[in-house]
Amino acid sequence: MLSMLVWAMGLPAAGLLLATVPPLPLTAARMVLAAVCLLPLWWLVEGGDALRKAPWWQGLRVGGSTIGLGAFLLVVGQGMTDAVTVAIISASMPVVGIAIEVLLDGRPLSRGLVLGVALSLLGGVMALDGGNQPLALGLGALMSFASVLVYTLGSRMTVTSFPDLSPLGRTTVTLTGAAVVTTVAAGAAALAGAATPQWAALGWLQLGALAIFAIGGLAISQVLWIRSVGNLGIALASLHINATPFYVMLILFALGGAWNWTQAAAALVVAVGVLIAQGVFVRAPMEAPIEARNDPPLER
Numbered sequence: 001m002l003s004m005l006v007w008a009m010g011l012p013a014a015g016l017l018l019a020t021v022p023p024l025p026l027t028a029a030r031m032v033l034a035a036v037c038l039l040p041l042w043w044l045v046e047g048g049d050a051l052r053k054a055p056w057w058q059g060l061r062v063g064g065s066t067i068g069l070g071a072f073l074l075v076v077g078q079g080m081t082d083a084v085t086v087a088i089i090s091a092s093m094p095v096v097g098i099a100i101e102v103l104l105d106g107r108p109l110s111r112g113l114v115l116g117v118a119l120s121l122l123g124g125v126m127a128l129d130g131g132n133q134p135l136a137l138g139l140g141a142l143m144s145f146a147s148v149l150v151y152t153l154g155s156r157m158t159v160t161s162f163p164d165l166s167p168l169g170r171t172t173v174t175l176t177g178a179a180v181v182t183t184v185a186a187g188a189a190a191l192a193g194a195a196t197p198q199w200a201a202l203g204w205l206q207l208g209a210l211a212i213f214a215i216g217g218l219a220i221s222q223v224l225w226i227r228s229v230g231n232l233g234i235a236l237a238s239l240h241i242n243a244t245p246f247y248v249m250l251i252l253f254a255l256g257g258a259w260n261w262t263q264a265a266a267a268l269v270v271a272v273g274v275l276i277a278q279g280v281f282v283r284a285p286m287e288a289p290i291e292a293r294n295d296p297p298l299e300r
Helices: 002-017 023-046 048-052 056-080 083-090 093-107 111-130 139-160 167-189 205-234 234-254 262-277
Strands: none
Touching: 002 056, 002 083, 002 205, 002 234, 023 048, 023 056, 023 205, 048 083, 056 083, 056 139, 056 167, 056 234, 083 139, 083 234, 093 139, 093 234, 111 234, 111 262, 139 167, 139 205, 139 234, 167 205, 205 234, 234 262
16 A cells, blocks of 8 residues: 555656657666665665676566567556546456466455455546546557566566565666666667756756655556565455555645545445455455465464
């Protein structure tokens, strides 16, 4: 829940930045700033040995090919549509997560899981409809869905590819790899004549938006997200994304905005779906999360 709340705060910031910064340089700047924040934090928490022994080459591969690519496609999709369309298409993440676990992990489809996903999707549609927001379809929507697909797969790989690392270590390794790949790509694109940031138009407002987009909407959000994926699995963790419109409404309400009962009801529907999918209302034991299905077992 916290991961989705912080992630949702970054979408309006991205919309502001896209007016002056092209998608690829924006993605690179976001990844670099997030990595710069997480690297010293990881060193302080777990010591220098954790950084020296980390599988950086594997982090470069996983981070660059999935997390970095997914973030770039997200920014491209939002630039071609809007934040609302990105949020609507992101509601498909539970379906993508279940498909990945069924295909790659052999997870059986229980009635509770299917019902929980259905309620989560219903809640997401209710929340966005309650905000009276239109959906923009086309190439931008396709880019947004591709981002969801790549990012969901990358989140699973972040957990399964680094079983000996903590959630903070996994996130730092992959985001650092994504930062390297996207920075090289942005530099190559600039040398090839691609659009560059409008430096004269950048000010404190844009820097603040970048901090929200990178530190909050990526660094903090990703650590919480990877922790939840490791404990719940990608399918169950992704159910929470459909409550993000409600979280945004709560923030706006705290700042003096209006209360939206439709979005509140939608969040309740999503919450019930999450509980059903997690087996709260049934006596049958839940299937072990990703971490428990891989050797060696990780921290609890």
